[in-house]
Amino acid sequence: MNSKFFLRPATMSDADCLLEWRNDIVTRQASLSPERVEVASHLKWLKSTIHNEHRKLCIAELNHRAVGTIRADKDKDKDGWILSWTVAPKSRGKGIAQKMLNAFIQGFDGVLLAQIKATNIASQKVAERAGFTLIEKSEGDDLYHYHRVCRA
Secondary structure (H helix, E strand, O other), X not given: OOOOEEEEEOOHHHHXXXXXXXXXXXXXXXXXXXXXXXXXXXXXXXXXXXXXXXXEEEEEEEOOEEEEEEEEEEEOOOOEEEEEEEEOHHHOOOOHHHHHHHHHHOOOOEEEEEEEEOOOHHXXXXXHHOOOEEXXXXXXXXXXXXXXXXXX
């Protein structure tokens, strides 16, 4: 069977699954903002995100089922976009993060950055396999900073 994987822009109809994934304990442990998110603030955030030209939020689908999300935020201080990604709890361990990152990079023109917790070995490996280079290890906040220049 041929599996069909693609990224699409997030919509308000993705609100429930995005909130569920965001509040998953494993996701929160890997996140730079580990607190739980309430429904009202999530809906407000998603609505503003969808209409924000300095943020790109995509849903990864495999065989027409949402399996993860990848987000890019325009960095005001650096000339680049900061990436973050989350794999749906039921889809972890299946290479989804790698597929999402590779799909996002295709056709992207510019600088991509990733800030990954020192304890998040899986995401570090995903970034490195996608051609990101470790440029800094921040001791104070235990973050690894990755960088990749993409040309469309």
